[in-house]
């Protein structure tokens with residue numbers, strides 16, 4: 001099985017350690033992982049701003065980069081959601097359909113494709129899980145709090161629960177949005193910041209030392225607030241926690 | 251003229267036929283005692299529920315609950331409390347100072363504590379709304395589980411007006427603090443026979 | 444252009460007020476969760492609601508005609524209004540024919556949408572909104588900030604002052620019970636003095652020609668049954684095929700709206716009382732256009748429960764008035780652009796696309812997807828401002844060229860590293876106003892990978 005690693009543009013540029021953790025984690029699990037060098041972005045920043053038409057060439061490039069692999073795995077629910085749901089404006093060739101179907105968020109891939117329910121990792125901290133919306137409500141990585149009845153458990157929670165020493169804290173609002181939202185963070189700065197600080201208060205109030213998520217974009221926003229306000233919180237992508245037995249240095 | 255304009259525009263724009271789903275009441279039916287469920291829901295939404303053996307048995311309870319009620323209009327046989335002749339009322343304004351109205355309810359709904367009151371149970375449509383306090387007397391065996399079971403009972407209902415009443419009137423428009431008694435009755439007493 | 448961001452920023456100047464607003468609405472969302480959780484197979488119920496609406500829209504013309512035929516047979520008069528202006532004219536004419544000087548109204552977002560109140564007042568008709576929340580905003584000369592809780596933005600102290608001024612109440616510090624009782628007395632007089640009553644319509648039933656109006660306060664019924672003339676105004680999308688479908692919608696509506704099992708009164712009107720007249724005004728006002736937009740069509744499923752508004756993290760932190768449209772929040776943001784794209788162009792962007800609205804909606808409107816689609820329409824038809832367009836075109840150019848992307852990333856990270864802080868966090872950087880930018884690493888992932896793995 002040939003797995004291609006998709007490292008979203010901002011992770012590539014600003015959070016290489018998250019990409020490395022993802023790669024090492026998959027390799028540790030015995031997977032053949034490839035990294036197509038020519039990848040850039042899924043096009044989401046353009047489309048969410050209303051410039052879908054201008055994103056078409058980015059979509060085409062994405063498909064060219066990834067069409068030859070069995071699976072495409074990314075440490076970002078949001079980008080995966082975009083590939084799955086918004087690549088519908090380009091002609092649906094066999095390659096496009098293949099790429100759309102086979103692109104997976106990391107935790108989803110681990111649990112539902114590799115059928116792994118526990119990762120050997122150790123992370124002795126109190127961790128608050130921020131449930132990134134596109135992963136939660138878009139990809140259904142878990143059941144959102146709006147839906148009723150028995151739903152499937154969150155794949156992210158499931159993996160974190162298996163990490164040695166890790167204590168998951170319960171939040172007052174289990175899955176409220178952090179307010180990142182791409183260009184929303186800039187265009188609606190006031191509301192975005194307020195949403196973010198409210199999330200942070202919830203995590204702090206409930207005793208979290210570390211906030212984690214499937215999406216570095218939410219975390220970038222939260223980290224920006226944490227650092228500006230000097231809050232006693234660490235930010236870690238879920239891949240970093242799951243890979244915590246491997247040493248990463250860059 | 252606008253009618254045909256609107257309908258033309260709708261016909262031009264409406265999608266191709268989409269099937270109408272069937273409602274399966276069994277899918278939504280809860281187990282458990284209907285009368286108990288009805289009582290607990292109605293109590294939770296602010297109603298006072300009394301179990302009685304006959305309409306007459308409601309009389310002392312009503313007298314005790316509304317000792318100062320001067321103007322009472324009763325539409326239930328067996329409860330002799332009328333102080334006004336319903337037929338003499340010619341306008342809503344004449345009922346403005348009504349202290350208590352006692353009316354029959356047709357059936358109740360366990361899931362939400364609502365009681366169906368058809369127009370024929372009233373002397374005027376305004377009655378259950380304008381009165382300061384409302385009492386509904388109802389056969390306790392006439393309770394269905396959900397609204398899906400309620401509407402089949404209204405299949406042949408042809409009256410001009412009917413209302414589901416669930417509790418006393420209420421509002422929470424001032425900072426979300428619940429106040430019982432908005433424009434309608436300040437209290438609702440329900441007698442289950 | 445002034446739009447949602449500016450109004451929302453103004454709202455956020457008072458953080459304590461934002462917290463108060465957010466908490467109040469979140470409490471309603473929680474009540475909804477609790478109440479929905481008690482219903483067996485809630486999600487199937489939502490699906491039913493959605494499917495019934497989809498079916499109805501696919502037969503809308505036929506159902507409206509069936510409804511009219513039955514309503515006429517019941518002795519109800521039926522009028523059709525293509526737009527807001529015609530709606531207002533029709534209502535006014537009916538009132539004039541009956542020599543109505545005083546009108547009491549229960550809640551109707553449609554008449555708000557049509558601007559009926561100012562229209563009638565200009566014709567010398569006294570209009571009293573009788574829903575307590577609506578009366579409060581009417582006295583304050585404001586508009587509702589929420590479709591179910593019109594005065595949710597008002598503090599009790601403000602209401603206290605307002606009632607002192609208009610109703611002559613004493614200072615009560617905002618005692619809700621006292622103020623509600625005073626409003627009851629005040630409005631009771633209005634009901635009894637009124638010449639006519641106007642209500643909205645929650646559901647109109649094609650099969651019977653009847654319609655249902657839901658309230659908790661009993662204000663719709665007080666007005667209607669105390670006056671000889673009842674005018675009910677409805678949008679064309681309020682139609683449902685048959686009475687049995689009320690079972691589905693009445694189960695969904697109040698639970699989603701306020702977390703009640705049902706509203707206190709669900710009044711079923713079919714024919715006028717002796718000596719009374721009922722007029723129904725069926726209004727299009729842009730709805731049939733929306734019907735013709737497949738991507739946005741299911742916005743017409745809306746039963747106006749307000750659940751998407753309560754759950755919206757942006758609405759709770761920006762207030763209903765920031766939307767500048769009769770219907771605020773997520774649902775307003777997908778309806779408004781269909782009415783006036785230019786004017787409401789900022790609304791589809793007033794969202795993080797978190798999708799909570801979709802999951803909470805009792806009729807499963809995919810609001811977040813429609814927000815995304817409206818963004819595309821807006822950029823296509825309205826354009827974006829010069830700098831945004833430039834930035835997006837440049838980004839698209841780079842994303843399509845891996846070499847340039849790698850180079851640009853390198854330069855960007857370097858620049859971020861060497862540029863003095865005061866320049867990076869200048870006023871132009873709205874990200875950096877209250878947030879740090881990520882600390883630029885020495886190398887990108889690609890660079891690391893090439894070095895380590897070749």
Ligand code: SF4
Nearest residue numbers: 745746748749751804
């Ligand atoms: S869109 Fe859905 S949730 Fe929002 S008001 Fe309409 S029915 Fe309610």
